[in-house]
Amino acid sequence: MILRLKNIGKYFPIRGGLLSRVVGYVKAVDGVDLEVEEGDTYAIVGESGSGKTTLGKLSIKLLDPTFGSIEFMGRDVTFAKGKELKDLRRSTGIVFQDPYRSLHPRKKIIDIVSEPLIINGQDPEEAHKIAIEFASMVGLTKDLLYKYPHQLSGGQRQRAAIVRALIYRPRLIVLDEPTSALDVSTQAQILNLLEDLKKEFKLTYILITHNLQIVYHLANKVAVMYLGKIVEKGPVEKIFESPRHPYTISLLSSIPAIDYVFSGGKINIPRITPTGEPPSPTKPPKGCRFHTRCPFVIDICRREEPTLQPVEKDHYVACHLWQKINA
Amino acid sequence: MPILEVKNLKIYYFTPSGIVKAVDGVDLYIERGETRCIVGESGSGKSTLGMGIAGLIDHPGRIVDGEVIFDGKIVASKNGIYTQKLLGRRITLIFQDPRSALNPVMTVGEQISETLQHNLGLDRREAYKIAYDLLRKVEIPDPERVLHSYPHELSGGMAQRVVIAIALSTEPDLIIADEPTSALDVTVQAEILRLFRSLVKSGKRSVLFITHDLSVALEICDTTSIMYAGKIVEEGLTREIFEKPLHPYTQALLSSIPRIGLKTEKLMSISGEPPLMIEPPKGCRFHPRCPFKLEICDKQEPILINLSETRRVACHLYK
Numbered sequence: 001m002i003l004r005l006k007n008i009g010k011y012f013p014i015r016g017g018l019l020s021r022v023v024g025y026v027k028a029v030d031g032v033d034l035e036v037e038e039g040d041t042y043a044i045v046g047e048s049g050s051g052k053t054t055l056g057k058l059s060i061k062l063l064d065p066t067f068g069s070i071e072f073m074g075r076d077v078t079f080a081k082g083k084e085l086k087d088l089r090r091s092t093g094i095v096f097q098d099p100y101r102s103l104h105p106r107k108k109i110i111d112i113v114s115e116p117l118i119i120n121g122q123d124p125e126e127a128h129k130i131a132i133e134f135a136s137m138v139g140l141t142k143d144l145l146y147k148y149p150h151q152l153s154g155g156q157r158q159r160a161a162i163v164r165a166l167i168y169r170p171r172l173i174v175l176d177e178p179t180s181a182l183d184v185s186t187q188a189q190i191l192n193l194l195e196d197l198k199k200e201f202k203l204t205y206i207l208i209t210h211n212l213q214i215v216y217h218l219a220n221k222v223a224v225m226y227l228g229k230i231v232e233k234g235p236v237e238k239i240f241e242s243p244r245h246p247y248t249i250s251l252l253s254s255i256p257a258i259d260y261v262f263s264g265g266k267i268n269i270p271r272i273t274p275t276g277e278p279p280s281p282t283k284p285p286k287g288c289r290f291h292t293r294c295p296f297v298i299d300i301c302r303r304e305e306p307t308l309q310p311v312e313k314d315h316y317v318a319c320h321l322w323q324k325i326n327a
Numbered sequence: 328m329p330i331l332e333v334k335n336l337k338i339y340y341f342t343p344s345g346i347v348k349a350v351d352g353v354d355l356y357i358e359r360g361e362t363r364c365i366v367g368e369s370g371s372g373k374s375t376l377g378m379g380i381a382g383l384i385d386h387p388g389r390i391v392d393g394e395v396i397f398d399g400k401i402v403a404s405k406n407g408i409y410t411q412k413l414l415g416r417r418i419t420l421i422f423q424d425p426r427s428a429l430n431p432v433m434t435v436g437e438q439i440s441e442t443l444q445h446n447l448g449l450d451r452r453e454a455y456k457i458a459y460d461l462l463r464k465v466e467i468p469d470p471e472r473v474l475h476s477y478p479h480e481l482s483g484g485m486a487q488r489v490v491i492a493i494a495l496s497t498e499p500d501l502i503i504a505d506e507p508t509s510a511l512d513v514t515v516q517a518e519i520l521r522l523f524r525s526l527v528k529s530g531k532r533s534v535l536f537i538t539h540d541l542s543v544a545l546e547i548c549d550t551t552s553i554m555y556a557g558k559i560v561e562e563g564l565t566r567e568i569f570e571k572p573l574h575p576y577t578q579a580l581l582s583s584i585p586r587i588g589l590k591t592e593k594l595m596s597i598s599g600e601p602p603l604m605i606e607p608p609k610g611c612r613f614h615p616r617c618p619f620k621l622e623i624c625d626k627q628e629p630i631l632i633n634l635s636e637t638r639r640v641a642c643h644l645y646k
Contacts (some may be wrong), residue, residue: 047512153600154369183368183539188583188596195593210513217585217594240587254517255542255587273521274514276468277482 001074002172002204003036003059008068009228010054014282026282028054030228031068033308036172036221041198041205043215043236045251046225049281055225056174056208060092061085073171090120093165097177099157103149103164110145113163134163137200138193155186162193169201176208191218212255216240221314224248227281227289230308234315244317244325247290250274288320296321328399330500330533331357331380336393338372338379345605349375349388351557354631357501362527362534364544364565366580367554370601373537376554377503379403380535381420382410398500416446419494423506425486429478435462435489436474439496446497461492466522484515488522495526502527505537520546541581545569550637553577556602556612559631563638573640576613611643619644 009032011025029051036042036059046052057063061070061077069078077088096102103112113135114127122130135145138159149157158178165173178194179187191214198205207219215222216236223233224247232245243249250272274293279285285292291301300320308316319325333355340347349372357363367373378384380395382403394404397418402409410418422428430438439461440454449457455474462470465488478486487507494502507523508516524547527534536548544551544565552562553574561574572578582595599616602608608615614624623643631641 047514155600183601184541184580185368185583185597186600188585188594189598191585192593192596212513213585213587216587217591250514254513273518277484277515278512 001035002038002040002072003034003206004071005032005034005055005059006069006071008032008034008055008058008070009066010051010058010063011066024282027228027284028281029058029065030284032225032228032230034059034223034230034233036204036206038171038204039202040221041207041219043207043209043219043222044225045209045212045215045222047210047278049227049278050225051228051281052208052225053176056094056176056206059206060094060172060174061088062094086120090168091171092173093168093170094174094176095158095161095165095178098181099154099161100149100181102161103157105149108146108148109140109152109160112149113145113160113167116164116167130167131163134167135160138162138166138197139189153186154182155189158182158186158190159193162190162197166197166201170203172204172206174206174208177210178207179214180209180211194218212240212251224251227278227284229289229318230316231290231319232315232317233308234311238312238315244311244315244322245290245319246272246294246296246321246325247274249325288318296325329356330359330398331355331535332396333376333380334394334396336376336379336395337391338375338384338388339391340388342387347604348557348607349604350379351604351607352393353554353557353559355552355559357533357535359500359533360531361550362536362548364536364538364548364551365554366538366541366544366551368539368580368601370556370604371554372557372604373539373554374505377505377535377537381414381418381503382408383414415442416497417499418501418503419497419499421487421490421494421502421504421507423509425483425490425510426478428490429486431478434475434477435481439474439489439493442493442496457496458492461496462489464495464526465489465492467492483511484519487511487519491519491523491526495530495532498530499532501533501535503535503537506539507536508543509538509540523547541569541584553580556607557604558612558641559639560613560642561640562631567638573634573638573645574613574642575617575619575644579616579618611641 010029011027013022014024014026016023032055044052044055058065069076072088080088110128110131114131117127118124132142140159144156179190209215219236222236222239223230226247232248243252253272272295276293279292287303288301288306291297306318306320308318311317333353336350336353338350340349353376365373390403390405392405394401436455436458439458440451443449443454443457459470462473467473467488508519538544548565551565551568552559555576561577572581579597585594597616602612610625610627611629614620621643629641629643631639633639
């Protein structure tokens with residue numbers, strides 16, 4: 001087990017009024033358990049406001065949790081400081097959605113990607129050498145390294161961001177929507193690259209995305225988030241072939257029909273359209289958080305919050321009605 | 328007679344670093360009641376084409392050649408733009424970000440009724456009544472509340488419904504929709520696409536639907552034109568294109584999308600990057616990235632040839 005999150009949560013305070021008093025909380029992540037094995041590509045899917053990015057940041061301690069614990073490679077790092085935190089930083093990396101905003105605009109690519117090494121006392125010349133070596137592995141030519149971010153195309157920038165995340169040879173990389181700012185033809189290149197690097201460096205990925213096609217292609221496990229909670233998790237094949245949570249089903253049925261044309265009839269999802277739009281995470285509905293949009297809602301859903309129940313080995317769902325729903 | 332004819336349209340941007348040939352000789356026909364998609368990646372010129380048809384090209388951009396003919400009359404060419412009287416009435420626009428299309432300091436009711444008063448000459452009371460009906464038509468659950476709301480009080484999906492309501496309010500002949508669902512969440516996107524399709528089909532309107540997403544094209548459009556580097560490289564019935572893409576670019580585009588139910592080791596990808604439109608490649612613009620490149624491809628530019636009544640392709644492989 002490389003990463004274990006136990007009942008983790010992150011509340012962001014909302015301040016208001018004359019004295020900037022805390023008037024409420026955005027419960028971005030609200031009690032999540034997640035176990036990531038070495039070699040997994042664990043996808044976290046959800047729509048905007050579901051808390052998936054916050055969960056990604058929590059899992060490598062780029063944010064401190066409000067409650068719960070983080071265990072990384074068998075060690076509790078929830079309150080890691082000093083050397084312990086530094087070690088954690090070296091073993092983890094993150095790639096953000098928009099490489100244009102995550103790369104320093106006035107620094108050359110080579111300085112950006114070798115910075116993590118130099119900060120940690122590596123000789124700059126040596127660091128640059130390593131950077132050039134890594135860059136060639138991700139398909140960035142040497143001349144591109146001496147340019148500024150705005151001189152690169154979106155795909156090239158994302159390759160640079162990958163080099164920066166990779167240069168320490170971390171064990172775990174969080175990929176936060178790594179291709180959603182890219183065109184489809186470039187997206188395919190980056191997805192292939194991520195797959196190759198994973199093998200080459202024996203990496204574990206946490207893949208945060210709203211794109212289910214990418215989940216199916218890249219991941220072996222998936223957790224579906226809705227308003228700060230995991231509503232269903234399990235192996236990718238299980239979730240795509242027999243989803244149990246109405247929200248998972250509605251996500252799957254919102255994929256345009258074309259993508260099922262190629263599945264050879266193996267996957268056949270009924271079309272469920274949830275009514276309305278996700279409520280605000282500042283005021284999640286009582287009971288099951290999905291009940292305001294769920295087409296199957298019954299009385300208990302409005303009162304009691306369902307907990308994650310095992311459907312079968314490794315497949316969990318949080319729904320009062322899961323035994324009656326079989327897509 | 329088609330409602331829209333675009334003939335050899337060329338729109339260039341005259342920038343300090345050079346002339347960007349965003350749209351470089353496009354022909355396009357849209358029949359009444361037809362929904363046509365323009366599919367292309369960023370920088371392909373698809374949005375410039377949409378704006379050009381609406382006559383909304385701004386400095387440093389300019390129409391340098393060709394013409395846009397709407398309902399039999401030339402409405403945009405290098406000699407002048409005559410779309411002002413049509414816009415908002417017979418031609419309406421829907422953009423990606425609904426909040427930037429709405430006026431932030433006017434309530435939804437004021438905005439819709441203003442459009443109606445201005446364009447259809449209704450009085451305020453009538454206009455509000457029609458606005459209410461329109462909001463019901465776009466399936467807004469509580470029209471009364473939304474009429475008195477400001478745009479920032481609405482979610483993205485709700486705001487886009489309002490924009491669609493405004494675009495439909497004058498019963499236009501042509502709707503130009505540029506990535507209308509790309510900023511929305513997937514479940515909301517599916518819902519808006521369904522709504523859009525049903526409203527358009529029932530109204531017999533013509534639509535030019537601009538998107539980067541081929542799967543959206545299949546959901547929405549009768550016909551599709553694929554754009555690459557300022558040119559249309561292939562067009563046909565949307566189904567035909569999906570079942571048998573002809574142009575190597577279309578083929579690569581289709582097979583580079585990961586598919587659910589089909590686990591593959593590697594995705595097919597297109598090598599390299601789209602060209603800079605300041606200096607597009609000679610000959611066929613796709614040739615530096617094309618796996619089937621022939622000797623002629625970097626010398627002579629292929630033209631769109633008719634393969635059947637509906638199908639056209641611009642590629643030297645098809646003669």
